[in-house]
Amino acid sequence: MSVAVDDDLWSAIGDPTRRRMLDLLLAEGAGTPTTLSERLPVTRQAVSKHLVILDRVGLVHVTPSGREKRYQVDEAQLARAAAQLADVGSTWDARLRRIKGIAEAIQRRQEK
Amino acid sequence: MSVAVDDDLWSAIGDPTRRRMLDLLLAEGAGTPTTLSERLPVTRQAVSKHLVILDRVGLVHVTPSGREKRYQVDEAQLARAAAQLADVGSTWDARLRRIKGIAEAIQRRQEK
């Protein structure tokens, strides 16, 4: 019954910039702070900080390669995050349906 | 292809305290700033500010009743939010599966 959401994971994907970064990394396979910041409305520094946060919760990996740092999404962890999103959404849906059911039952009783 | 997420709606449900408030309102049908703050680890003031935010994006309604303010969830809007969560989650899932499929195809080609 409990939603059992990992707050750290949620807050990591709660930021819109970080969500777009994950989308970019998914679409292009990998990216560096510089390449990512070129397609985002924020500076390289901001991107870099976000990557540290995403790395800390395990949503991405780093592979230092020479002078640049190549980041990739951790597929298992992102799948876990996606599952949590779906879980919260479906929990809300279920409760809403239950409420709607109760409301309709009252309605029927009044119409009787 | 685009996820088309409403950033305001998302950031409203991105805050853990607001998510718990929505859960409480769903479970108990309604609540006031005072009753909600009793079951949350924050003060009434914080709850009150969050309710304003939730109201602004339409996730809750207010019904002033004497000296207290009764808040309820807007079912349609919450359903919309739940759908967005599920949407982002399934989009990620789909992309992950596609990547996994490509990886396996490469694997098969190498094994040939």
Add this chain to the structure above:
DNA sequence: GCTTTCTGCAACGTTTGGTTGCAGATCAAC
């Protein structure tokens, strides 16, 4: 009436997302 209780407003502190500026490290070209 008087007290209690629910509320909003204002001031304040802390964290977080963002910026700019600067210095270190690596690659590439001469």
Add this chain to the structure above:
DNA sequence: GTTGATCTGCAACCAAACGTTGCAGAAAGC
């Protein structure tokens, strides 16, 4: 190998968001 371009991290700083406390106003209960 020196020089120059580029990728990076660190530090200082700013603004917005989340949280607090303190106070004043309005409605209920006595």
